[in-house]
Amino acid sequence: MSDQDNKAVDRAEISGMLAKKAPEMKHILNYCLHCSLCAESCFLYMSHDGDPEYMPSYKVINSLGKLYKKKGNVDREFLEGIKGMVWNNCVLCHRCYCPIGIDIPRMIDFTRSICRSQGVFPELDEGESWL
Amino acid sequence: MIIAERKPFEEIKEMLKSYNNVLNVGCGGCTSICLAGGQKEVNKLNAELTKEIPALKIDGYVIERQCNYDFFADLDEKASQYDAILSMACGAGVQFVAERYTSIPVFPALNTVFCGVDRNVGWFEENCRTCGECVLGETAGICPVTRCAKGIFNGPCGGTRIDGTCEVDKNTPCAWTDIYNRLKEQGRVSNILDVKPIRLWQNQTRRSLIQEDYKARYAE
Ligand code: SF4
Ligand code: SF4
Ligand code: SF4
Ligand code: SF4
Numbered sequence: 317m318s319d320q321d322n323k324a325v326d327r328a329e330i331s332g333m334l335a336k337k338a339p340e341m342k343h344i345l346n347y348c349l350h351c352s353l354c355a356e357s358c359f360l361y362m363s364h365d366g367d368p369e370y371m372p373s374y375k376v377i378n379s380l381g382k383l384y385k386k387k388g389n390v391d392r393e394f395l396e397g398i399k400g401m402v403w404n405n406c407v408l409c410h411r412c413y414c415p416i417g418i419d420i421p422r423m424i425d426f427t428r429s430i431c432r433s434q435g436v437f438p439e440l441d442e443g444e445s446w447l
Numbered sequence: 448m449i450i451a452e453r454k455p456f457e458e459i460k461e462m463l464k465s466y467n468n469v470l471n472v473g474c475g476g477c478t479s480i481c482l483a484g485g486q487k488e489v490n491k492l493n494a495e496l497t498k499e500i501p502a503l504k505i506d507g508y509v510i511e512r513q514c515n516y517d518f519f520a521d522l523d524e525k526a527s528q529y530d531a532i533l534s535m536a537c538g539a540g541v542q543f544v545a546e547r548y549t550s551i552p553v554f555p556a557l558n559t560v561f562c563g564v565d566r567n568v569g570w571f572e573e574n575c576r577t578c579g580e581c582v583l584g585e586t587a588g589i590c591p592v593t594r595c596a597k598g599i600f601n602g603p604c605g606g607t608r609i610d611g612t613c614e615v616d617k618n619t620p621c622a623w624t625d626i627y628n629r630l631k632e633q634g635r636v637s638n639i640l641d642v643k644p645i646r647l648w649q650n651q652t653r654r655s656l657i658q659e660d661y662k663a664r665y666a667e
Contacts, residue, residue, distance in 0.1 A: 408475075408511050408518075425511050425518055428475065432509055437486045440479065441568055 325395065325434045331388035333430055338384070341426065344418045345381050348373050354420060357413040360405060372412045372420040375401050380427045395436040402427045403438050448564075449477040449537040450571045451484060451557040456495060459533070462554045463496070466531035468504045471496075471556065472522060472544065474536035475511035482569055483557050484535025485509065492535070492556060505533075513540025519547060526551060579654065580646070585638045587629035594622035600643045602626070 334341075354372035355361045361370040368374050379398040383390065408421045431437060438444045453459075463469055471489050479485025489507040496505050508525060512518045513536035522544075526532065531552045534541040538559040545553035561573035576592045582600070583590060592598050596615035602623030606614030611624045630636045657665050 432486055441482050
């Protein structure tokens with residue numbers, strides 16, 4: 317259970333964070349070619365038999381991508397819902413290769429910061445695992 | 448993984464006594480996992496500091512790794528707004544932060560204790576002293592540097608107790624007894640029959656490592 321488990325999320329804070337990095341992040345979200353080269357270079361994707369939930373582009377589009385689409389208008393449930401995707405499904409190893417230079421771990425890192433700002437992060441002492 | 452523990456509160460307080468605008472930076476890597484310096488621990492320490500030192504303005508922020516500058520972009524924007532930084536990473540991370548912001552004093556909130564494994568939630572054990580010449584292949588996967596009180600390479604030392612514990616501490620199993628027993632189980636006792644040459648412990652200089660496949664890249 318998070319520290320701020322019952323508190324409403326601060327949507328203005330989330331929107332502010334998103335807006336601040338919009339030029340950098342939206343740009344890269346818009347240019348994904350869906351070529352799947354990042355997938356082949358992600359060891360987690362490869363070691364999970366190509367489970368799409370581990371595909372780098374999928375992880376970003378379904379977390380940060382959705383945050384932008386909803387302009388930060390999300391609730392705690394949404395953030396709790398993407399928590400696994402940005403913590404358990406990516407170790408931020410920076411090994412994924414994107415031919416057009418999209419920095420996937422940077423975006424996942426940013427998504428984690430948004431979650432952290434609202435008190436959403438893995439509770440390792442409550443039995444939540446990292447991987 | 449690197450295991451650390453929080454410094455005594457009084458020591459942290461003493462380090463910060465000349466500063467009134469401090470950023471406490473947590474690490475999303477090892478020290479989150481060992482429950483010493485992640486988001487929760489940053490929040491907790493800041494709450495304690497705020498209660499104890501009302502004049503102190505302390506903010507918290509966690510970056511995912513303090514040992515890799517790829518994760519520093521947000522911290523770069525914040526750092527200059529503070530007159531000191533407290534880091535809840537391991538010693539490597541603290542130094543990397545200090546190297547990045549040389550004009551800002553950086554203080555360690557943790558003691559970095561060892562390189563080890565998870566036994567259970569919040570329970571860790573030291574397994575490796577990163578000696579740089581691993582002998583686990585010969586010693587049945589039991590490290591004599593870390594687990595033998597004398598760090599000897601041709602054990603046991605003669606002080607092993609009859610019940611297989613170490614003469615230095617009756618609660619610690621003798622590493623060399625364990626090594627012998629496991630090698631025996633695997634039919635590999637011959638591994639330790641020859642006397643090993645003396646290890647050339649060298650004066651320590653800072654180690655750095657480039658993986659073989661990347662040597663060409665950094666040849667200059
Ligand atoms: S940074 Fe994340 S997405 Fe990229 S290769 Fe590593 S685990 Fe996969
Ligand atoms: S800075 Fe230290 S504690 Fe943080 S991830 Fe790196 S090695 Fe682990
Ligand atoms: S011999 Fe022990 S200390 Fe040295 S690298 Fe191996 S496990 Fe680590
Ligand atoms: S009793 Fe065993 S563990 Fe203890 S110092 Fe001697 S050889 Fe090392």
